[in-house]
Amino acid sequence: MLSTRDLAVGYDDRTVIDGLDVDLPADAFTVIVGPNACGKSTLLRTMARLLTPRRGTVLLDGAAIRDLPTRAVARRLGVLPQSPLVPEGVTVADLVGRGRQPYQRWWRQWSPEDEAAVREAMVLADVDSLADRAVDTLSGGQRQRVWIAMTLAQDTEALLLDEPTTFLDLAHQVEVLDLLHRLRVERNRTVVAVLHDLNQAARYADHLIAMRAGAVVAAGPPREILTVDLVRDVFGLDCVVVPCPVTGAPLVVPSLTSPSLTKGSPCAAESSPFSPSPPSVPAA
Amino acid sequence: MTVLPVGRTLVRLGPVRLVVRHRPIVVGGILALLLAAVGVLSLSLGTPYVAPGDVLRSLTGAGTPYDLVVLDLRLPRLVLAAAVGAVFGIAGTLIQTVARNPLASPDVVGITQGAGLAATVALTGGAAASLIAPAALAGGLAAAVVVLLLGLRHGLAAHRFVLAGVAVAVALRALTEVVMLSADPVDGIRAQLWLVGTLAGKGWREAGYLGLTLLVLLPVLLWAGWALNGSALDDDTARGVGLRPVARRVGLATTGVLAAAMVTAQVGAVDFVALVAPQVARRLVRAERPPLLCAALVGAVLVVLADLAGRRLFAPTQLPAGVLTAAFGGPYLIYLLLRGRRKVS
Numbered sequence: 001m002l003s004t005r006d007l008a009v010g011y012d013d014r015t016v017i018d019g020l021d022v023d024l025p026a027d028a029f030t031v032i033v034g035p036n037a038c039g040k041s042t043l044l045r046t047m048a049r050l051l052t053p054r055r056g057t058v059l060l061d062g063a064a065i066r067d068l069p070t071r072a073v074a075r076r077l078g079v080l081p082q083s084p085l086v087p088e089g090v091t092v093a094d095l096v097g098r099g100r101q102p103y104q105r106w107w108r109q110w111s112p113e114d115e116a117a118v119r120e121a122m123v124l125a126d127v128d129s130l131a132d133r134a135v136d137t138l139s140g141g142q143r144q145r146v147w148i149a150m151t152l153a154q155d156t157e158a159l160l161l162d163e164p165t166t167f168l169d170l171a172h173q174v175e176v177l178d179l180l181h182r183l184r185v186e187r188n189r190t191v192v193a194v195l196h197d198l199n200q201a202a203r204y205a206d207h208l209i210a211m212r213a214g215a216v217v218a219a220g221p222p223r224e225i226l227t228v229d230l231v232r233d234v235f236g237l238d239c240v241v242v243p244c245p246v247t248g249a250p251l252v253v254p255s256l257t258s259p260s261l262t263k264g265s266p267c268a269a270e271s272s273p274f275s276p277s278p279p280s281v282p283a284a
Numbered sequence: 285m286t287v288l289p290v291g292r293t294l295v296r297l298g299p300v301r302l303v304v305r306h307r308p309i310v311v312g313g314i315l316a317l318l319l320a321a322v323g324v325l326s327l328s329l330g331t332p333y334v335a336p337g338d339v340l341r342s343l344t345g346a347g348t349p350y351d352l353v354v355l356d357l358r359l360p361r362l363v364l365a366a367a368v369g370a371v372f373g374i375a376g377t378l379i380q381t382v383a384r385n386p387l388a389s390p391d392v393v394g395i396t397q398g399a400g401l402a403a404t405v406a407l408t409g410g411a412a413a414s415l416i417a418p419a420a421l422a423g424g425l426a427a428a429v430v431v432l433l434l435g436l437r438h439g440l441a442a443h444r445f446v447l448a449g450v451a452v453a454v455a456l457r458a459l460t461e462v463v464m465l466s467a468d469p470v471d472g473i474r475a476q477l478w479l480v481g482t483l484a485g486k487g488w489r490e491a492g493y494l495g496l497t498l499l500v501l502l503p504v505l506l507w508a509g510w511a512l513n514g515s516a517l518d519d520d521t522a523r524g525v526g527l528r529p530v531a532r533r534v535g536l537a538t539t540g541v542l543a544a545a546m547v548t549a550q551v552g553a554v555d556f557v558a559l560v561a562p563q564v565a566r567r568l569v570r571a572e573r574p575p576l577l578c579a580a581l582v583g584a585v586l587v588v589l590a591d592l593a594g595r596r597l598f599a600p601t602q603l604p605a606g607v608l609t610a611a612f613g614g615p616y617l618i619y620l621l622l623r624g625r626r627k628v629s
Contacts, residue, residue, distance in 0.1 A: 050520050074526025081524065087516035089572045094289040098517065102526035106510035109303040110294050118287045132290055154525060 001026040001158060001190055002047050002077075007056035009039070009046050016042045017214040019056070024207070026157075029184045029191045031201040034211035035235050040194045041082065041162050043211070047192075048079035048160045074102035078151035082162040086136050092146050093131040096122055099153030118153045124187075125149035125179060141172030148179060158190040159183065165195065173197075177204050202226050202249040210234045226250040308575045311568045315581035319366065322585055326365075326592045327358045331599070360487030365591045365605070366584040367494040368483070369557055371547040373565070373583025374501075376558030377574040378508060378540030381515050382533050383449075384442035386620065389559035390544035393449025397456035398427020399548040404460050404475040408467035416478070417490075417549045424545030427452055432537060439519070439530040440537060481552035481606030483591050490550040497546045504539050509576050511536060516572050554590070554606045556613025557583050563620070586612070 003023040010016050016039040024030050024047075032040045045051045047058050049065050058065040065073060078099070087095070099121065100114040122128040125145045130138065135146055144164060151159055161180070165173040181204055183189040195201045201208055202222040209219045212234045218225040231239045231252055238255040245251075256262065288294060288303065295302045327339045334342075334350045341347070342354040372390070380388045390396050402423020406416050432440070434448035460479075464472045514527045515536070522529040544558065561583035562574030568582075569575045590608035597603065 045520070048524065050523050070523065070528060071526040074524065079520075079524035081518070081520035084521045085518035087572045089570070090516060091289050093287050097287070097289065098514070099525060101514065106507065107300045107302070109510075110288065110301050115287060122287065131287060151524070 001061050002192070003059045004043075004047065005057050005059065007043075007046065007058065008054045009042050009051055010054055015054075015214075017046070020215065022209065022216060022219075024190070024192055026190050027184075027188055028206040029181065029204055030193070030207040030209060031205035032192070032194045032209045032211060033196075033198055033201050033234075034217075038211045038234075039214040040211050042214075044160055044162050044192065044194050045081075048077060049073060050079065050081070071102045074154060074156075076156050076158065078154040078156040078159045080147050080151050080159070080161045080164060082166065084147055086143065088136060090135055091131070092127055092133055092135055092138075092149075093118065093122070095135050095146060096127070096149045096153050099150040102154060117155050121149045121152035124152055124183070141168055141175060144168060144172070144176055145179070148176070152183075156189075158192065161191070161193040163194050163196065165197070165200070173200065180204070198226070198231070198252045199244070199249075202251070203244065203247050222250055226252070305569075305571070305575075308569045308571070308578055311565075312575075312578050312581060315568075315578060315585060319581060319585050319588065322588050322592070323362055323366070326362050326588055327354050329592065329596055330358065360491060361483055361591065362588060363488070364486055364491040364494070364551070365483055365588045367491050367498070368547055368551050368554060369561070369583035369585065369587030370580040371494055371497060371543050371583075372554060372557040372587070373561035373579040373581070374505065374576060375540045375544035375547065376560075376583070377512075377562040377565075377576055377579040378536045379544070379558070380562050381512055381573055382440065382442065382537040382540065383446045385446055386563050387559065387617075388446055388449070389556070390541070390548060391553060391555060391558075392453065393446065393541070394427045394431050394452035394456060395424045395541050395544040396548050396553040397453045397460065398430075399424035399545060400479050400553060401456045401460045401463070402426075403478050403549075403552070404463050404467075407475045407478060408463060408471040410471075417493075420552075421545055421549035424548050425542070427456060428538075428541035428545055432534070432541070435537075436534070440533045441519075445533075445537065477604070478552050480604045481548075481554040481609075482594075482604030483551055483587075484602055484604065486551060493550055494547060497543060501539060501543060504535075505576060508536055508539060512573055512576070552604075552606060554587060555610040556616070557586050557590075557609050560609075560613055560616050561586060 001024065004020055007020040008015065008018045020043065022043065032044060034040045042051065046053050049058065049070070060068065060073065060076065097114070097118050100117060103111070103114060122131060125148050127142065127145050127149050130142060130146070135143060138146065148164070164176055164180070168176065177200060180191050180193065184191045205222050207220065208222045208225060210217045210225070210230060217234050218230055226241065228239060228241055231237055231241070239252050240255060241250045241252055243251065291306045293304050293306065295304050324336050324339050328334045328336050332353060334354055338348045338350050339354055342351050376389050379390065379393060380386055383393070399420040400423070403416055403420040406419040411419065431445070431448045431452050434452070435445040438444045464475055467475070511532050514522055515532065517525070517527070519529045562579040565578035565582045566574040569578055586609065587605060590612065591605040594603040594605050594608045
């Protein structure tokens with residue numbers, strides 16, 4: 001549903017992306033991965049029309065996004081920036097309610113649809129019990145669910161999230177990603193996220209995009225594209241790829257750079273880069 | 285049960301649906317009563333003293349021996365004081381919200397200095413008295429245009445707006461000093477007096493201009509009240525929900541500096557009202573941003589009080605209202621600093 005054609009984006013005199021064509025499938029959970037400063041956040045922010053490209057276009061269902069009124073875009077595309085500023089003293093219900101902005105005018109500030117959408121978003125993100133709390137008093141994980149609830153209240157087909165799990169502990173990371181997975185499966189939303197953790201990307205993504213230096217190195221289902229070669233190519237890291245014991249998705253385990261890390265475990269030798277045939281998924 | 289945040293009610297007027305916050309209405313009502321009380325006090329105190337009962341009788345047209353004192357001498361100045369305070373309160377609210385900084389005000393972002401330089405040039409250049417206010421208005425507006433243009437390069441981001449304002453203010457103040465020092469000492473003192481900001485010798489005419497300003501700005505202010513709601517979000521988040529943060533900021537800042545230039549041109553720099561009123565109103569209302577109407581009322585109460593104190597405190601010597609507001613403002617800033625560490629919940 002979202003695609004870019006010959007996209008070039010940069011900041012001041014630095015070009016981050018030059019001539020990029022990407023297509024994001026509808027009704028899928030797409031995850032963009034890549035090393036720091038590879039342009040993955042820049043790509044996401046440009047697709048969400050938070051950045052203006054120097055050249056090229058972002059297409060939303062075939063229409064150039066910059067030609068669409070920003071309110072109309074906001075009814076189809078929700079975006080959660082990397083670290084949104086928490087307004088001081090604003091309650092959860094109030095903040096989630098601001099997701100209804102694209103449907104409101106000053107003479108039509110609250111409709112029954114607004115009411116229903118906010119309520120549903122808060123239940124979905126499991127923040128309805130926090131409705132009257134001030135957002136700045138919540139924990140990081142709760143706060144992130146509130147922000148997601150705000151974008152859910154926007155009631156859009158697609159949701160773009162820039163590193164939604166950064167600064168969260170592992171349990172809260174899984175909680176947020178499970179929520180996004182449910183949105184995709186139960187509500188047929190298109191979800192696009194930039195993630196740092198390759199294994200989480202492989203676990204949740206239907207479609208994986210690996211970027212390096214402003215270009216897409218590989219794109220497709222994680223089970224097909226996430227290989228030892230790709231990780232070396234994109235991150236410059238030697239690793240072994242094994243099937244995840246829980247999901248069967250590819251699990252990336254970095255190779256040993258120092259033998260002293262084995263802690264005497266007997267299985268360590270098997271997955272060292274010196275082993276003759278490291279197990280790799282897929283076998284192809 | 286509704287998911288509207290607590291303390292708000294949905295008001296339906298035909299197809300119009302407005303979300304009304306309870307607290308600003310209650311606080312606004314109390315402030316209006318307070319303003320009325322302070323107003324009556326201001327009309328009754330002085331030489332001669334007029335009993336509040338007689339003040340009310342005069343105001344309602346019942347006719348008392350004090351009609352001349354109350355209606356012709358004191359009322360114009362009271363109305364002007366209230367109007368000055370209200371416009372400063374509104375200007376301060378808009379400027380502080382755009383600057384995202386409780387210390388921003390017309391004298392921080394250069395409007396006051398622009399008006400001051402133009403007025404000083406006019407006063408020391410021997411311009412007719414009737415030209416002082418238009419000159420000051422032009423000066424304030426010119427400074428506002430420079431600040432907005434300088435700030436606009438990065439989308440009028442908060443720090444950019446404040447920095448541009450501070451830079452322009454410093455440059456203009458230096459120029460004003462130069463003009464003042466090189467002028468005839470008597471003219472220099474007249475200019476100094478103008479800069480302090482006083483309501484003495486002013487009345488209906490100035491109040492009329494401010495009333496007109498408010499009337500012209502009213503539709504803009506109705507929009508601003510709604511637009512300010514979205515200003516608490518950062519730019520990316522705001523864009524994400526379909527707002528245009530830069531356009532909003534430019535609109536709000538322009539309205540704010542216009543109002544500030546207009547009021548400064550009429551009465552000079554009544555310091556600190558624009559700074560204090562929005563923050564006092566915000567704390568009274570306990571909102572995440574200063575409420576426009578309450579800030580206007582707080583400003584009105586402050587200036588009426590300051591003018592009254594200036595007239596009576598050292599009577600028969602009259603202090604300009606601007607000196608009094610500045611004297612209140614200093615301690616208030618210290619108070620803000622002291623309680624800044626405690627979290628407002």
